[in-house]
Amino acid sequence: MTLPPLDEMLADAHVVALPMHTRFRGVQVREAMLFEGPSGWTEFSPFVEYDDLESAAWLAAAVEFGWEERPAPVRETVPVNATVPAVPADAVRAVLARFHGCRTAKVKVAERGQSLADDIARVREVRERMGPEGRIRVDANGGWNVDEAEHALHALAPYDLEYAEQPCASIDELAQLRERVAYMGIPIAADESVRKADDPLRVARAGAADLLVVKAQPLGGVRRARDLVAASGLPAVVSSALDTSVGIAMGVALAAALPELDYDCGLGTGSLFVSDVADPPLQPRDGALAVTAVVPDAARLEALAASGDRREWWRKRLTRCHALLAAG
Structure with missing residues (x-):
């Protein structure tokens, strides 16, 4: 560089x-x-x-x-998920309405100051809004210990989870939990254990995750993130770091450059902003983002x-x- x-x-x-x-x-x-x-x-x-x-x-x-x-893209659009913050259940409908055409939702759980009952109510409401064909994943940002995570995932399993993202903070905890919840059929995704780790491949070598969540900015760029996914041998979800439309375009470039993209990506977060730097902003249409350059509006x-x-x-x-x- x-x-x-x-x-x-x-x-x-x-x-x-x-x-x-x-x-x-x-x-x-x-x-x-x-x-x-x-x-x-x-x-x-x-x-x-x-x-x-x-x-x-x-x-x-x-x-x-x-x-x-x-990098040259291998696809013209990238499918994305809706992102549901740790809002009360009665606010879910308004949140989902901002994610046009998205059939997957990532729901924040384990928020400090909230209870598992709050998480269950939020996930239940998302399932009711999205119907049986919608896909739901939860993201705890490492907020549970192993016992709490096992208990929480057991309680949330009836809502048919696609996967659980960073349910515990450490790689050792993720490995223990993955073994404990195998009978539930809920895959474990690693986020912070990849982007905040000195060795981002350790989580894959430890057998602590079924898939990786990768973000272009924290991992040092599109090429480094793409190479990390290839070296891990695991499927990947490309996610944003709460970027503006410009930063989201970087994530879209990464997702577009991956040879395989098995999951909807967490790149629809522009819909969380009241206003963005691009006009129009880079937000989902029909559940996807176009692979395009973004130029901010002066x-x-x-x-x-x-x-x-x-x-x-x-x-x-x-x-x-x-x-x-x-x-x-």
Whole structure:
């Protein structure tokens, strides 16, 4: 990777703050830094709590997508799922209505401050709304221990789960749980155990997951994520990191470049935003996203611009992460 000069990136950077319909992952307003490189628009948007070392991988992804040739797609559209935050059951209908044509839903569970009864009510409502042919997956973000996860999946199994994403935090816990719940026929997917791991292939070698959830930005770019999937020997779901339409386009490029795509991808999260940088935003139509370049709308970049102090915060963060990449 050839790292563009820092001054060039700073001069072209746009910092935006996107309001969300519902708090998601503890985020009500999503901040991101956008650039236009020789290959098109790209995004740098590690979550604000991430340290510089972890965030540097996100910058490597942004540079690859904006300054290097993009992999050739093997498909023209990518099927995507609806994403249901940890909302009350009576709010599910309004959430699903924002995901046009999606027949798969990922439902957040194990939210801090909520109970298993809340999760069951939410999943039950999604099943009722989607009908017997809809596919439902749950995502606990590592919020359960092994016993809690086994109990929760047993309680949720009647709603016909496609898989459970990161039910426990550690790889050892995932391996134990996968063995315990094999009789239920609920596959285990690994997300944080891939994108936040020093060795993202360890979860596959440990037999701790049936499939991987991969995200282009946290894994350092489209090519690195694609190569990781190939090396793992497991099927993959490509997901977003709560990106703007620009960042989602990076995920779509990854999904479009995978030789096999057995699952709907978690790239419909643009529907969680009140407003986005593109006009129209990259959101599902008939349950899929087109493989396309995204160019932000100038008026929206201006309207969604972050405050001066937040722009300065991101500029300093970019400077530090650029130095880490430059140092190898």
